[in-house]
Amino acid sequence: MIARGWSPIFLREMLLFRRKLLRVGYLFSAMVVPIIYLVTFGLGLGRNVQMGGKDYLSYLIPGLVAMSSMNNSYTWVASSLNLNRLYFKSFQIFVQAPIQASAIMIGEVLAGMVKGLFASFLILIVGYVSASDLSITPLFIITVLLNSFLFAALGVITGMITKSHEDTATYNNFFILPMAFFSGTFFPIDRIPELLRAVVWCLPLTHTNLLIRKTSLDADGFLSLAVLLVYAGVFFVVGSRLIRNYSE
Amino acid sequence: MIEVTGLAKYYGKIRAVDNLSFRIEGGSVFGLLGPNGAGKTTTIKMLTTLSKPDAGQCSIGGHDVVLDHLAVKKLIGVVPQENNLDRELTAHENLVIYSMLHRVPDREAKVRSCLELVDLWGRRDSLVMSFSGGMQRRLLIARALLSEPAVLFLDEPSIGLDPQIRRQMADIIRKTRIDGRTVVITTHYIEEAEALCDRVGVLSKGSLIALDTPDNLKAMVGEYIVECVNAQGKLVQQMCKTRDEAGSLAGEAECAVTIRKSNLEDVFIKLTGERIE
Numbered sequence: 001m002i003a004r005g006w007s008p009i010f011l012r013e014m015l016l017f018r019r020k021l022l023r024v025g026y027l028f029s030a031m032v033v034p035i036i037y038l039v040t041f042g043l044g045l046g047r048n049v050q051m052g053g054k055d056y057l058s059y060l061i062p063g064l065v066a067m068s069s070m071n072n073s074y075t076w077v078a079s080s081l082n083l084n085r086l087y088f089k090s091f092q093i094f095v096q097a098p099i100q101a102s103a104i105m106i107g108e109v110l111a112g113m114v115k116g117l118f119a120s121f122l123i124l125i126v127g128y129v130s131a132s133d134l135s136i137t138p139l140f141i142i143t144v145l146l147n148s149f150l151f152a153a154l155g156v157i158t159g160m161i162t163k164s165h166e167d168t169a170t171y172n173n174f175f176i177l178p179m180a181f182f183s184g185t186f187f188p189i190d191r192i193p194e195l196l197r198a199v200v201w202c203l204p205l206t207h208t209n210l211l212i213r214k215t216s217l218d219a220d221g222f223l224s225l226a227v228l229l230v231y232a233g234v235f236f237v238v239g240s241r242l243i244r245n246y247s248e
Numbered sequence: 249m250i251e252v253t254g255l256a257k258y259y260g261k262i263r264a265v266d267n268l269s270f271r272i273e274g275g276s277v278f279g280l281l282g283p284n285g286a287g288k289t290t291t292i293k294m295l296t297t298l299s300k301p302d303a304g305q306c307s308i309g310g311h312d313v314v315l316d317h318l319a320v321k322k323l324i325g326v327v328p329q330e331n332n333l334d335r336e337l338t339a340h341e342n343l344v345i346y347s348m349l350h351r352v353p354d355r356e357a358k359v360r361s362c363l364e365l366v367d368l369w370g371r372r373d374s375l376v377m378s379f380s381g382g383m384q385r386r387l388l389i390a391r392a393l394l395s396e397p398a399v400l401f402l403d404e405p406s407i408g409l410d411p412q413i414r415r416q417m418a419d420i421i422r423k424t425r426i427d428g429r430t431v432v433i434t435t436h437y438i439e440e441a442e443a444l445c446d447r448v449g450v451l452s453k454g455s456l457i458a459l460d461t462p463d464n465l466k467a468m469v470g471e472y473i474v475e476c477v478n479a480q481g482k483l484v485q486q487m488c489k490t491r492d493e494a495g496s497l498a499g500e501a502e503c504a505v506t507i508r509k510s511n512l513e514d515v516f517i518k519l520t521g522e523r524i525e
Contacts, residue, residue: 008348012334015345019336089332096296097349098321247300248293 005099009107013080017115030072030119031126034064038126041186051188052213054133061127061134062212063185065120069144070205073116073152074176077108081159082168092248101244105156105236112152113145120144137215146228147208153235160242184209204231249274249430250295250399254304257290264290266454268304272447274398277421277431279445281438281512287454288434289329292403295432296326308399322350325397327388329404329434335377339368339387342376343394350395362390366420382413389420400424402433406440418443438513448512452520466510469518474498476505487514 020026038060046056085091094104127134158171182192183205189197200206207224214221250272257265265287272278280288293299295306297317305312311319333342343359352358363369366386376384385405392400402421406414414437421444425431435441441448442462450458450465458465470487472494478484487510488494498505 005349005351008345011348012337012345015341016334016336088335089328089330090334092298092328092332093346093349095298096321096324096326097346098318098351099349100318248298 003100003103003106005103006107009094009104010110013111031122034068034123037064057130058133063209065123065144066147066208066212067180067185068123069116069120069148070151072119073112073148074155076115077112077152077155078158078168081156082162082165095246102240104243105240108156109149109152112155113148116148139214139217140212143208143212146232150204150228150232150235153239156239157235179203179205204228250308252306255294255301255306256303257294258302263454268456270449270456270459274430275428276446277444279441279448280434280451281441281448282451283436286451288451289403292401292434296324296401297321323398325392325395325400327392327402327405331384333376333384333387338373338375340372343391346391347394352395358394362393366390382409399430404434406437438511441512450516457519462512465512465515469510469515471510473508473510473514474505476501476503478503
């Protein structure tokens with residue numbers, strides 16, 4: 001049964017998001033990093049590179065979509081939850097409302113997904129203009145949705161456990177940034193040293209990158225999908241538990 | 249209505265609240281009075297499900313605050329000490345979201361009546377960040393009343409407000425009593441506690457050191473205070489039971505004296521030797 005009471009949390013985030021969207025700076029900040037990568041690696045360094053029989057840009061764009069959905073889903077949720085809990089104290093009105101912890105979790109995760117999907121959509125627009133061979137399959141959409149979900153859920157965990165706003169950046173530097181570079185966004189993971197490859201294979205973004213570039217679901221794809229589902233489930237349960245056990 | 253037994257909360261080695269026990273009857277206004285750091289906010293946080301007690305029990309309307317927290321949350325409205333309104337949303341949006349969280353029926357009508365109660369209906373579409381401190385406090389009260397809670401908790405509702413706005417706040421709090429609502433208020437404003445509360449609990453260093461009606465507490469120390477500044481420039485106070493006793497004491501004094509009625513701060517000084525600041 002879906003926990004009731006998530007909609008006001010989602011609505012609140014969407015109202016705040018709508019106000020942010022009206023600011024020019026927001027759109028720019030959501031797009032600037034992926035566009036820098038697109039120009040530097042795709043149009044600059046990768047102009048004459050072929051990857052898996054495709055031009056490099058067609059290889060890179062799905063990776064940038066995955067990275068962008070990860071970054072935006074995770075960062076927005078982690079940062080806003082941390083600020084709302086420690087500084088603005090508005091998280092406390094959710095805790096004091098007669099709703100289940102899982103409802104708070106669903107509301108926060110769905111809001112994070114919207115932000116992640118919005119940023120991914122912006123990259124896709126740029127990708128359609130610049131890449132020669134980019135196809136959006138149902139598997140592509142499912143993968144981006146799942147990726148946004150699990151990283152928004154991870155954002156809730158970070159937002160709940162960090163003791164200051166600065167801590168959020170620390171987690172970002174230790175987990176999110178290395179994942180963005182090593183998990184197959186810019187090059188296949190079989191090109192990194194074997195010892196590191198085992199670690200990278202366990203990371204969720206690796207499986208998003210593997211899955212997002214497939215046109216159909218083969219045995220490897222099933223494995224990646226299963227890994228992502230396990231991560232999503234574990235992050236959701238842990239996040240809900242942290243909210244349930246919240247105490248000042 | 250509210251039953252607290254042996255309640256305790258520790259932060260490391262600091263005993264924020266220690267073995268607190270009291271009972272609050274339904275429909276009354278109960279005040280927790282004490283200086284900063286006495287444990288008032290920690291007590292409110294435990295009663296409003298925001299903080300889990302380390303020991304003891306508390307129940308509201310027969311529901312345990314920890315074990316049956318969802319039932320408790322349906323009974324309470326909270327005005328926190330720190331303003332936790334969404335500043336980038338309008339007054340109306342803040343109240344609509346809260347009413348959805350608490351599944352308030354006939355939402356729009358209720359939002360309107362609560363905004364009218366605190367005289368903010370005309371500013372409903374303004375962003376909260378454009379409101380003055382007093383307006384934001386009034387909006388917090390409107391928000392807490394939306395779900396028609398049986399118990400309203402106000403944690404330092406007048407903190408940082410000028411005397412005129414404090415009086416407005418007191419009027420709003422009095423209005424909330426009309427329909428038999430229980431009000432629990434923490435404050436370190438003596439006059440606020442005296443003016444609003446049927447009973448007052450005096451907290452010091454996490455412990456309840458006195459609990460009674462304001463009149464009984466004042467009678468405990470003496471109804472009149474004779475004050476004078478001695479030759480060393482020190483304020484000397486003497487508590488007296490009757491006006492006549494105070495008058496005769498004033499007649500014997502060698503310096504200029506003031507006779508005044510005692511207040512809850514005198515009670516606090518008598519009990520702890522400290523002032524409420």
